[in-house]
Amino acid sequence: MGASSSSEQKASPEQREAESAAAAAGALPMLRKAFADLADPRTSAVPVASLQRCLSLRCDKPISSATRVPPDSFSGLLENVGASIVDVFFVAEKGGLSWVEFVKGYVKCCGRMAVSMVVSNLLRVFALAANKAGHQVDLQFESDEADCKVGGHLVPTDVLMLLWMCWTMLWSSKVHKLPRGKAALFLPDISCLVLSAVVSCADNGSSLNLWNFDIFGSEVQLPAGKFVAWALATVPTLPECYSQFIHEHLGNCSISQQDELEPSNSSSGDITSVETSGAHLLTPGRAWAISLTARNALREEILTHCFFSNCDKIEENLLYRSSLHGKGLNRFWSNTEGYLGPLLMLVSGYSGDSHEANTRDKKWVIGVLLQQGLESRDHFYGSPGNLYAVDPIFHAYLPSGKEKNFIYSHLHPSARVYEPHPKPVGLGFGGTIGNERIFIDEDFARITLRHHAVDKTHQPGPLFPNQGYLATDAFILEVEVWGLGGTKAKEAQASVKKREQLFTEQRRKVDLKTFASWEDSPEKMMMDMMNDPNSVRREDR
Structure with missing residues (x-):
């Protein structure tokens, strides 16, 4: 205690200020341990080469799912x-x-600051690393300060490499949690994010043919200022990939040094990604894009679909898939009923003539993120959720706060009753009854998408490219629902299904002891009278 107090008294104002900023970020204990692991005992300083190795991205030749x-x-x-x-x-x-x-260097990287400043830091690191690698990036920074303005422009290839760099940083911060032999770097298809930046930042972005857009061959210029604004609006948690990477690597610098002494055991054959087989709508790239819009525990749950070592465990979160469980609202309901946790629903479809090949090639994917399970109601309900344009261009439409028409899920009533004004049967999201922003019919054959003007619940924007003002009646190719409530929500649903199955079996069984003898039953007397109504009957005394 005495030595500690003495050292604190000798600390300079500069040191106290740096330590205070690091403590505000919750990183001071980690930094003390990292400095002790990296510092040279002879000089009591961290060699630059040691810090560079600690923050390096070591991986084999990456595997890409892109074309x-x-x-x-x-x-x-x-x-x-x-x-x-x-x-x-x-x-x-x-x-x-x-x-x-x-400590001051860490605070400049990961201290408490505005998100726009973190994006500027990320661009500064990307530009310097790319230029060192021989890939010239046209970005200019007014000064060395974190809050300086960024000038210049990016091209689509720059955006793709920047996003892949952020993906690799996130992968690297999680790779120490994976078993040995599961660390091969897989680069997902994130063209939907690149096209989102192109459409938002380019001068003629809205007129581009997004289905045939060549990211590697395009020289469309995206102003750096507009790109920063796009990142803050569309992928607000993207800078966390960068800050989490630095924090995790410094916190595990002793492990990193030990791994450097050991031969790499990563293998591309150990990656069994759902994207490589094209099995699901929720590919790692799409899951990562959706996770970049979430700031709560759902983000980590969605990220399990990006970085995993057990595909069977991921498959358990798939509640419903139309091609696997069958199309229709009843099949959908039998697989999602009783699940009370958050849900992610993806729908793939296309608009136009079903016999025209060129319209089927222009497929799109939309998504709905729900904070709670589904219930059969004839009116809107639910807690705040998001709508997504997922593919070919990504965009998130968060709640606007004006209305609360989040979910409409109505089945046919179990008992036949007369309804003078029957409510539509199907699934709806946003808008009003009969005028929903998204509505799926009970056969899961067609989906209706309406202009955002009918929806005051979510933010405005198109759900697929070139969506007009008129309602679009489209064909459904696939529907998926993923549970994001973890193990507890899945166990609770299994308990509900087991109870319903027990009730069904009990209703099928007939206990003959509860019925009286047939000879004494009123039904037999009525049948006898119908057969011979003129027969003389004597009352038993």
Whole structure:
């Protein structure tokens, strides 16, 4: 205690300020341990090379699900990430990084600051790493301060490499949690995010043919300022990939050094991604895009579909798939009833003539994120949820706060009763009854998408490219529902299904002891009278 108090009294104002900022970010204990692991005992400073190795991205040649492999410069970009972070944020002296400069560098990277400043830091690291790898990026920064303005522009290939770099950072921060042999880097198809940035930032973005857009061959310029605005509005948690990467790597620097001494055991054959087989609508790339819009526990639950080592466990979260369980509202209901946790519903479809091949090629995917389970009601209900345009272009439509018409799920009533004004049977999201923004019929054959003007519940925007003002009646190709409530929600649903099955079996059984003898029953007397109504009957005395 005495030594600690003495050291605190000797601390300079600069050190106290840096430690206070690190403590506000909740990272001071981690930084003390990291500094002790990385520092050279002879100089009491962290060698620059050691810090660069700690923050490096080490991986084998990445596997891509895109139509074309990543540029050759992408691997070089990943190799220079650690050196670029150190060059931008850490000021080293002759003997290395002192404790004060080590803490100040972390605060510049991951301290409490505006999200726009974190995006600027991310762009600064990306530009420096890309230029070192031979991929020239046209970005200019007014000064070395974090809140400086960013000038220049990006092209679609730059955006793709930047997003893949963020994906790799997130993968690297989670790879130490995976078993050995499961660490091969897989780059998902994130073209929907790239096209979203292109449409939002380019001058003629709305007139582009998104179904035939060549990301690698396009030279469309995206102003850096507009790109920052797009990132803040569309993927607000993207900077967390960068800050989480630095925090996790510094916190596990001793493990990183040990792994560097051991031979790599990663293998591409161990990755059994659902995207490589095209089995599901919820691919890792789409799951990551949706997770970048969430800020609560749902984000981690969605990320399990991106980074996993057990595909069977992921398959357990699939509650319903129309091609597997059968189309129709009854089949859908039998698989989702009783699940009271959050749900993610994806619908793939196409509009136009079902016999025209060119319309079937222009498929799109939309999504709905629900905070609670489904109930059979003849009116709107539910807690705040999001609508998504998922593919070919991604965009999230959050609650507007004006209305609360989130979910409409109405089945045929079990008892036949007269309804003078029957309510439509099907699933609806947003809008009003009979004028929903999204409505799926009871056969799961067609879906109706209406203009955002009818929906005051969610933010405005198109659900698929070139959506007009008139309602679009489209064909459904596939419907998926994923449970995001974890193990407890799945166990609760299994308990409900088991109870319903027990009640069904009990209703099928007939206990003959509860009935009287047939000879004494009123039904036999009535049948006898119908057969021979003139027969003389004597009353038993």
